[in-house]
Amino acid sequence: MTGRPVRPAPYEPPQQSVRGQLLDAAVVLVLIFATLFATTYLSTEEPDSGAATGSAQQLAELALTPGEREQYQKMIDAGVADRETIAAGVAANQPAADKYEIDVLALIGTAVLLAVYLGFVYRVSFREYREVIEEKFGPGEGTS
Missing domain, CATH: 1.20.5 (Single alpha-helices involved in coiled-coils or other helix-helix interfaces)
Known part of the structure; x- marks a missing residue:
C-alpha cells in the first residue's frame, strides 16, 4: 500500500428509460386534461332562464356610481358591451345574504x-x- 486514499468512482445517477419518460409525460397530460375537463364541464352552471330577458335596463336605473355609468356608456358606444350584459353583471355583483355559501x-x-x-x-x-x-x-x- 502506498498510503494514497482510494477515490470512489464518480457518482452516476440512475437513468430513466425513454419508455418511462413517455409514460410519465402521458400520465401528466391525462391528469391535466382531466382537470380541465372537470373544471369546464362539471362546474359550469346553467344560465338563468329569467336573466336578461325583456328590455334591458337603462344605465340610469342600475345601481352604479357616476364614474361606472360613464365607463359603461363608453363601452356601449364602442360596441364592446350591451345593456343586457351590463345589467346582468351589475345584478350579479349586488350584495346578497346567500352569495357566498360555504x-x-x-x-x-x-x-x-x-x-x-x-x-x-x-x-x-x-x-x-x-x-x-x-x-x-x-x-x-x-x-x-
Whole structure:
C-alpha cells in the first residue's frame, strides 16, 4: 500500500428509460386534461332562464356610481358591451345574504384530501431522499 486514499468512482445517477419518460409525460397530460375537463364541464352552471330577458335596463336605473355609468356608456358606444350584459353583471355583483355559501362537508373533505396528498408526497419524497443519499454516500452507519 502506498498510503494514497482510494477515490470512489464518480457518482452516476440512475437513468430513466425513454419508455418511462413517455409514460410519465402521458400520465401528466391525462391528469391535466382531466382537470380541465372537470373544471369546464362539471362546474359550469346553467344560465338563468329569467336573466336578461325583456328590455334591458337603462344605465340610469342600475345601481352604479357616476364614474361606472360613464365607463359603461363608453363601452356601449364602442360596441364592446350591451345593456343586457351590463345589467346582468351589475345584478350579479349586488350584495346578497346567500352569495357566498360555504359547504362545510366539502370544506372538510377538501382539507382531508389535501392532508392525505401532502402526507403521501412527504413520505415518497423522504424515501427518495434516503435512496439518493444512500446511492451517493453508501449505506449509513445504522443501516445494513
